[in-house]
Amino acid sequence: xxxxxxxxxxxxxxxxxxxxxxxxxxxxxxxxxxxxxxxxxxxxxxxxxxxxxxxxxxxxxxxxxxxxxxxxxxxxxxxxxxxxxxxxxxxxxxxxxxxxxxxxxxxxxxxxxxxxxxxxxxxxxxxxxxxxxxxxxxxxxxxxxxxxxxxxxxxxxxxxxxxxxxxxxxxxxxxxxxxxxxxxxxxxxxxxxxxxxxxxxxxxxxxxxxxxxxxxxx
Amino acid sequence: xxxxxxxxxxxxxxxxxxxxxxxxxxxxxxxxxxxxxxxxxxxxxxxxxxxxxxxxxxxxxxxxxxxxxxxxxxxxxxxxxxxxxxxxxxxxxxxxxxxxxxxxxxxxxxxxxxxxxxxxxxxxxxxxxxxxxxxxxxxxxxxxxxxxxxxxxxxxxxxxxxxxxxxxxxxxxxxxxxxxxxxxxxxxxxxxxxxxxxxxxxxxxxxxxxxxxxxxxxxxxxxxxxxxxxxxxxxxxxxxxxxxxxxxxxxxxxxxxxxxxxxxxxxxxxxxxxxxxxxxxxxxxxxxx
Numbered sequence: 001x002x003x004x005x006x007x008x009x010x011x012x013x014x015x016x017x018x019x020x021x022x023x024x025x026x027x028x029x030x031x032x033x034x035x036x037x038x039x040x041x042x043x044x045x046x047x048x049x050x051x052x053x054x055x056x057x058x059x060x061x062x063x064x065x066x067x068x069x070x071x072x073x074x075x076x077x078x079x080x081x082x083x084x085x086x087x088x089x090x091x092x093x094x095x096x097x098x099x100x101x102x103x104x105x106x107x108x109x110x111x112x113x114x115x116x117x118x119x120x121x122x123x124x125x126x127x128x129x130x131x132x133x134x135x136x137x138x139x140x141x142x143x144x145x146x147x148x149x150x151x152x153x154x155x156x157x158x159x160x161x162x163x164x165x166x167x168x169x170x171x172x173x174x175x176x177x178x179x180x181x182x183x184x185x186x187x188x189x190x191x192x193x194x195x196x197x198x199x200x201x202x203x204x205x206x207x208x209x210x211x212x213x214x215x216x217x218x
Numbered sequence: 219x220x221x222x223x224x225x226x227x228x229x230x231x232x233x234x235x236x237x238x239x240x241x242x243x244x245x246x247x248x249x250x251x252x253x254x255x256x257x258x259x260x261x262x263x264x265x266x267x268x269x270x271x272x273x274x275x276x277x278x279x280x281x282x283x284x285x286x287x288x289x290x291x292x293x294x295x296x297x298x299x300x301x302x303x304x305x306x307x308x309x310x311x312x313x314x315x316x317x318x319x320x321x322x323x324x325x326x327x328x329x330x331x332x333x334x335x336x337x338x339x340x341x342x343x344x345x346x347x348x349x350x351x352x353x354x355x356x357x358x359x360x361x362x363x364x365x366x367x368x369x370x371x372x373x374x375x376x377x378x379x380x381x382x383x384x385x386x387x388x389x390x391x392x393x394x395x396x397x398x399x400x401x402x403x404x405x406x407x408x409x410x411x412x413x414x415x416x417x418x419x420x421x422x423x424x425x426x427x428x429x430x431x432x433x434x435x436x437x438x439x440x441x442x443x444x445x446x447x448x449x450x451x452x453x454x455x456x457x458x459x460x461x462x463x464x465x466x467x468x469x470x471x472x473x474x475x476x477x478x479x480x481x482x483x484x485x486x487x488x489x490x491x492x493x494x495x496x497x498x499x500x501x502x503x504x505x506x507x
Contacts, residue, residue: 002319010316014307072305072313078268079320080292218270 003081007089008096014066015059026055026104034115044117048105049127052098056131059097060090060138061151068147074218087139087209091202094135098128122183125194136201140208143216220246221282222367222399223267228276230266237262237423240276244367244401244416247393251410251431252403253494254420260403261300263420264371267401268297281366293322296360298370302352306345310355313344321363332358350381357388368392368400374409382406386413407491417490421498431490438493439473442466442484450480457496469496 012019030051034040040047067073076086102124108116142150157164182190223244230237237259244250254260265271267278269288280291304313310333318324333340336354347355353373360368368389374382389400390413404410410417410431417434419426427434441456444465448456455476456468469492470476473485 006316006319010305010308010312013312014305016307066305066307070305070307071301071303072308072316074270075299075303076316076320077270078292078295078297078299079317080289080322081320082289215272217272218265 003085004089004092007086008092010072011063011089011093014070015062018062022055022059026051026101027108030105030108030116031114034117040117041115042117044105044109044119045123047117048102048119048123049130051105052101052127052131053134055101056094056097056135060094060135061147063090063093064142064147064150077218083210083213084206086213087143087206088202090139090209091132091135091205094131094139098131102127121187122190125191126179126182129194129197132198132201136205139205140212143209143212220397222246222280223401224277224279224282225263225267226277226279228263228266228273228278230262230271230274232262235259235262235423237266240420240423240425242418242425242428244399246366246397246399248415249389249393249400249402249413250416250418251414252401252418252420253405253407253410253490254403255405255498258405258420258498259423260405260420261371262423264369264401264403267369268295293363294366296363296365296368298353298356298360298368298373300372300375302344302356304344304352304355306343309341309343310338311340314340314359317359318362323364325362325364329358329362332361350377353377353381353385357385361388361392366397366399368398368402370400370402372403372405374404374406382409383412389413407489407494411490419494419497426497434493435488435490438469438471438488438496440486440488440492441468441470441473441476442486443480447480447483451476457499459492459495469493 030044030047033047034044037047073086105116106119108114109118138150141153145153182193185193221243223242225240225242228237228240235257240259240263242250242252252260252263262271266273281294285291285294305316308316314329318326318329332338332354336351336358338351338355338358344352344355357373373385377385386409389402392398393400393415402410402414414431416428417431418428429437442465445461445463448461448466455472456470458466458468460467469488476483477485
């Protein structure tokens, strides 16, 4: 546990110069957008989802960039620390970022003059499941391709996304049905289901990442 | 004397370089100098030993297979890398916290003792450390977890002579303790002349020689003579370092035969630098002195 704690702390220390800007962004962005877009004032799920994705993605990217620049990761490879621990710490960083952003958003939604739309436990858990799935793929890809290549691929995916969305639009109703049937579940069952899903994603992502790291050369 | 590290027939192929069937052995309580010019393959072999590169073939045995798992072996190895490979945005204490948590035998008192000895401030950012201070910090980290084998990649390059001497003294003191060994790569022969017990010479990815430093120096002599003297000698006897129209300087291990053949020829004790240059077939380079 001490190893993971120090790794997570190290990741946040690496980006401490961006911390204040990120906090200001997390607080002001939902207020500004909600005031400008009344549609988000009744239900904050979409805005919350976008904010969560942006913030976790930005934080993770900043950390990856610093890891690439500073090469301290190579030093860690010569210590007795296992690859699993190094990978798990990345999922914890993402999860902590998710939790902090969620708490800030929830507090904002409780203050009426902010106009920030409320979110419900199922929306939070749904976002949690999606975020962990996203990073379940993204973290192994970072270890496999490195920060620079992944940046280029991400840019390509963003560029191609309108075409890809159009291509898969016929499956949207199917996905929507699954989401609706999941939402009809009892809150506790829904939370348990999400947590199990997140655990599976993290375990699989960690296995993949560790096997990639084992083959990596520095 | 036990073996701390046994490298057997290790090979690694790159596009422009091959580490070719490398074998060497490190004895306990010895400082083994790993000597080679830049690009000879020193860092490649050290990275393979540390698991940062994967070998194509061969075998590496640590501590005569005394420890069964990789984590225990890594616990017993202290490492000082040329580049440092630290997180420059962190201060010394923050980086130490990350590193210390990974070692089962981390000794905070020893670490603090070295920080004090090296005049390092824990709150200082790593990015603000000079090369010499980074080396001292790396050394403090590597000596604070009861490592039995210290592996150092070019620790003295770019350092002033005072810090180099300080490092040599620390290494000398370190190997006095039972079961401790040092493997130390460099292209600066004077450092090894001062502290090494064993010398391994590598050139173009191949190990040319491994022997004790004293044996290497004792079994070679510097020969100085005229070009007429040179003509009377077989090429196999001598490796030429310098040749002008007035005479020559070379290194030989057949100095007794030469003395018999040419009784008036000058034979002097050879330096490690001259022996090294003769072995790799290079010229004298004042920068490396």
